[in-house]
């Protein structure tokens with residue numbers, strides 16, 4: 022009998038079960054091997070696996086062979102941001118519960134861009150956003166949208182503020198954020214058609230928080246020159262050191278000068294789940310927009326960002342366009358807005374279930390406990406680092422990042438920077454942890470960012486051992 026065209030696109034129930042079983046086996050084996058696997062595997066950047074340069078295949082291959090390739094050959098390369106030893110970038114691992122939700126989302130493949138097409142699934146996503154708005158202390162008028170990450174949240178915030186405060190002319194518009202701002206603020210300003218020359222990097226104090234006096238002075242200076250200050254971003258957890266700007270002070274200045282007050286809480290915002298986080302983030306409730314990144318501080322796999330707005334209608338005004346071919350499905354009546362009207366995206370994956378399912382399955386308390394653990398671990402690693410004679414703490418943890426460097430006696434700044442880079446390389450070469458480097462006040466510093474849900478005390482002890490050993494190796498035993 023002739024097979025129906027495209028039949029392979031709809032595998033039988035039995036074939037689906039077989040595929041799931043094969044993938045399940047590889048996934049479970051991968052998770053079991055993760056703790057002992059290296060946190061990073063260097064591969065020469067100039068080479069590409071020949072399989073990945075081959076042309077479009079005309080016929081299919083066996084799933085088992087492809088799973089072998091993926092798990093044995095592709096996944097192990099580079100920095101494993103899912104490893105318990107990954108203490109470098111702001112990565113948190115990616116909990117399995119969310120991966121399971123993604124499988125369900127992709128299998129059911131429902132269209133949440135317009136609520137009418139999948140009302141309950143859109144409402145589920147809206148519920149996640151409401152939980153976040155409540156957490157941040159935003160009023161009932163608030164709302165938001167789940168985005169791919171913090172950078173999209175920065176762009177969506179700037180575009181919303183631009184529409185609300187500037188109208189169609191923005192050649193004189195100026196933006197303010199600390200000199201520790203994430204580059205997505207700059208990138209978003211550039212993409213939104215604002216001049217990069219008009220983005221002011223406000224000096225920070227010795228704890229890397231934006232100086233309120235410098236902010237106000239810059240705004241006043243720009244106003245006097247006929248410029249149009251319209252947007253200030255307070256950072257709630259900088260990328261470099263986790264510094265949290267004084268959000269109360271920034272909010273007051275924004276109010277005084279009629280600036281849009283954005284909070285970049287991509288890293289720090291979801292520490293609101295913890296008591297310490299709530300204390301440190303006081304003032305966030307005054308924000309006009311807030312960026313949060315569940316793929317950082319809620320341990321969800323990559324692709325989960327969020328922008329909240331105090332007045333969701335502002336986001337709608339900036340992002341809604343009507344067209345005849347979606348008029349029927351786009352009608353909302355009095356109900357919640359369509360996600361397609363809240364950002365640049367129309368069609369995209371349902372992003373709610375990967376956050377909703379873990380929160381429903383585990384409860385917020387589980388996440389609070391895990392985040393509290395990260396705050397504790399960052400403090401314990403700082404104490405241990407302080408006990409190493411040559412080490413100087415450059416930034417104490419305000420959240421879960423500590424920055425440090427070795428200060429070898431008698432070395433010039435350049436020499437000390439080179440030695441610290443060598444220490445970082447020596448730590449990472451051991452493979453138990455992966456740390457990163459940055460530049461703070463013009464000098465090289467090593468960062469430890471404890472955010473992986475898989476990082477516990479034993480791995481932090483291994484990290485300290487490896488830092489000690491690397492310092493001895495580079496500076497000579499005893500530093």
Ligand SMILES: Cc1ncc(COP(=O)(O)O)c(C=O)c1O
Nearest residue numbers: 111170171172203205260287288
């Ligand atoms: C403070 C801050 N804002 C924004 C971003 C950008 O987020 P994403 O990488 O999700 O686009 C980051 C990323 O590390 C960040 O640390």
